[in-house]
Amino acid sequence: MSGISFITTSFRSDSTDSARSSRGGVELSNTPYLNGFSPRRRDLSTQTDQPSKDLADSGRTTRCGCLPGKDGQRDQNGRGIVHHYVESATIHGIGQAGGPQHYRFRRPLWLLLVLGMAVGLGTTLFNQVSLYYDYPIRTVTKVEINSELAFPAVTICNLNQYIRKRIPDIPIVKLVLFYHSDYAQLAMNLNNFTNVPDLDNLTDVSGEELHRIAHHAAPRLTDLLRQCRWEGRYYKCEDMFKPINTSYGLCFVFNGPQTRPEDRLHASGTMSSLRVLAYTQNNESYFSRLIHAGVKVIVHEPDHLPCPEDEGWFLRPGVSANLALSRTESLNLARPYKAYSNGYCEDTKAEVYVNRLKDYQVYSEVNCFYECVRDFLDRMCGCQIFLFSGNRTLCSAKKTLTCLMPAIGTLSVEDMSRCNCGKECESVTYDGEVSYADFASAFIEEQAQLDSIILSHDDLRNNIVDVKVWYRTLNVFQETQEPKLTRDSVLATLGGQMGLFLGASILSVTELLEVVLVLTFNRLKRCASRLYSLC
Numbered sequence: 001m002s003g004i005s006f007i008t009t010s011f012r013s014d015s016t017d018s019a020r021s022s023r024g025g026v027e028l029s030n031t032p033y034l035n036g037f038s039p040r041r042r043d044l045s046t047q048t049d050q051p052s053k054d055l056a057d058s059g060r061t062t063r064c065g066c067l068p069g070k071d072g073q074r075d076q077n078g079r080g081i082v083h084h085y086v087e088s089a090t091i092h093g094i095g096q097a098g099g100p101q102h103y104r105f106r107r108p109l110w111l112l113l114v115l116g117m118a119v120g121l122g123t124t125l126f127n128q129v130s131l132y133y134d135y136p137i138r139t140v141t142k143v144e145i146n147s148e149l150a151f152p153a154v155t156i157c158n159l160n161q162y163i164r165k166r167i168p169d170i171p172i173v174k175l176v177l178f179y180h181s182d183y184a185q186l187a188m189n190l191n192n193f194t195n196v197p198d199l200d201n202l203t204d205v206s207g208e209e210l211h212r213i214a215h216h217a218a219p220r221l222t223d224l225l226r227q228c229r230w231e232g233r234y235y236k237c238e239d240m241f242k243p244i245n246t247s248y249g250l251c252f253v254f255n256g257p258q259t260r261p262e263d264r265l266h267a268s269g270t271m272s273s274l275r276v277l278a279y280t281q282n283n284e285s286y287f288s289r290l291i292h293a294g295v296k297v298i299v300h301e302p303d304h305l306p307c308p309e310d311e312g313w314f315l316r317p318g319v320s321a322n323l324a325l326s327r328t329e330s331l332n333l334a335r336p337y338k339a340y341s342n343g344y345c346e347d348t349k350a351e352v353y354v355n356r357l358k359d360y361q362v363y364s365e366v367n368c369f370y371e372c373v374r375d376f377l378d379r380m381c382g383c384q385i386f387l388f389s390g391n392r393t394l395c396s397a398k399k400t401l402t403c404l405m406p407a408i409g410t411l412s413v414e415d416m417s418r419c420n421c422g423k424e425c426e427s428v429t430y431d432g433e434v435s436y437a438d439f440a441s442a443f444i445e446e447q448a449q450l451d452s453i454i455l456s457h458d459d460l461r462n463n464i465v466d467v468k469v470w471y472r473t474l475n476v477f478q479e480t481q482e483p484k485l486t487r488d489s490v491l492a493t494l495g496g497q498m499g500l501f502l503g504a505s506i507l508s509v510t511e512l513l514e515v516v517l518v519l520t521f522n523r524l525k526r527c528a529s530r531l532y533s534l535c
Helices: 002-021 070-088 106-132 169-181 182-191 207-217 365-380 395-412 412-416 441-448 457-463 488-502 507-534
Strands: 026-028 040-042 139-146 153-158 225-230 233-234 243-245 249-254 274-279 296-302 313-315 318-330 426-438 464-483
Touching: 106 488, 153 243, 153 274, 169 182, 169 207, 169 395, 207 395, 243 313, 249 488, 296 318, 296 426, 296 464, 313 426, 365 395, 441 457, 457 464
Parallel strands: 318 464
Antiparallel strands: 026 040, 139 464, 153 249, 153 296, 225 233, 225 274, 243 249, 274 464, 296 313, 318 426
16 A cells, blocks of 8 residues: 555656646646546646736727737737847858847947948939939940941032122122121221121012022032042042032032932041142132131041031142041930030930921031020011022011021120030041142243143142141040949949948848838737727
8 A cells, every 4th residue: 555655656756747848828737647548638828817918908009009919929929020130140240139138238339330331321322313313424445446438528618709700790799798798897897897888778688589699600520620530540520529508608618418328438448538639719709708818627427517617627729638537436325414514415326306497307406506596586577588498488688688698696605505416326427637738840830821720820839739638547446335323223223231230231131121021010910900899
């Protein structure tokens, strides 16, 4: 009997210790095994004398107006998520800010360091994104080596705009030509007279008649261009050059807009040159746009109109001039990038681009300014200068003197700035090196007189211009604009700054976002469930 009692007591102690060490809040009762049955289990979580926590907190709500979670399990779950993140975060410093307090203020110190680095990263990111949306650019210069290159258009204008003997003896016509010349401005400034003579007694001439007279009095192609050569071969000048109207009157263009694209010429070396012998007829000159003698040579793209006012080289009579060209291509960025410091460029090569000019088939900054001036003259006088060829109304002689020329005189830089004429995004310019020599030696001059090629020494010195135009190099200089910042470069900079400030990466940011989203979701879910239970 005593042996049985010892065994029973020992088993009770072992079973009690085993039950207390079990998990899940389950405890074995002290009842011994009877008749082979297992002891009865009791759930401690349901066997309590404390009032229900839900009932005790039934009158308390959270800040969002929702009841707190049951037994704080969701709060504990949220704290567990944060604790797990602090222990496993790959952002440098997070673990130290939540780590053990080895010394006083260790956690606040690391927290301040992490926050400071985060502020520094945010500032850097803001500056980088702001700079990206300023669309900065950089210019890269390259050299393209070619064995063949398209030859440009070459326009030659005689500075002697009218042949005197072809001017009709009409007083008001001569008056218009006088006041349209630079000499009139010079004479008025030096002699202090500004008043236009009384026009009441003069017979008016229509704008169309003025245009016809100016065209008739201009030098003929065969008068100006006496000899033409291309690649060393002689050609008829009228077959190589075509007349074209400019602000300098009637000029003549080689390889220009009237030439079909398939017929335009190319240069394959220094032998591919244009050489022209021009005769200016200075002894028959009259009041012209300029007071100079000689010719002006403008080199431009074949599909563009020449602009003698702003481009080209003056060549005086009595010389042989070599014009050695080099070609530069500018490829600028279209909107939203500012290709120029003062504005955007016109992307004329874009498929959706629509030319907004009415008078010109091809957009260029110069053409845009010309059209803007014509619009201004239309508003002021309702007509255009007699040199213009187009669909607009031409001013009569009297209106030219009384309205048009005074209106042109009032044009200012401010007026031109309102034209909103941007440069083309893709443009070609030609730079030239000009070298001179006397047209002929003394011996050749004497021989030319004997052969009746020229009349006299003065004739040669005052009228003959020998022009040679050729490519100094077939290499093309390309000035290309590129974005200074791209999305890839911004991301690369951001990644480097994240590593520098916080030792972080995109995955580190993903970890942080995951924690924020999970906590937010749990909070919303808790509020929703409590609101649902109240309903």
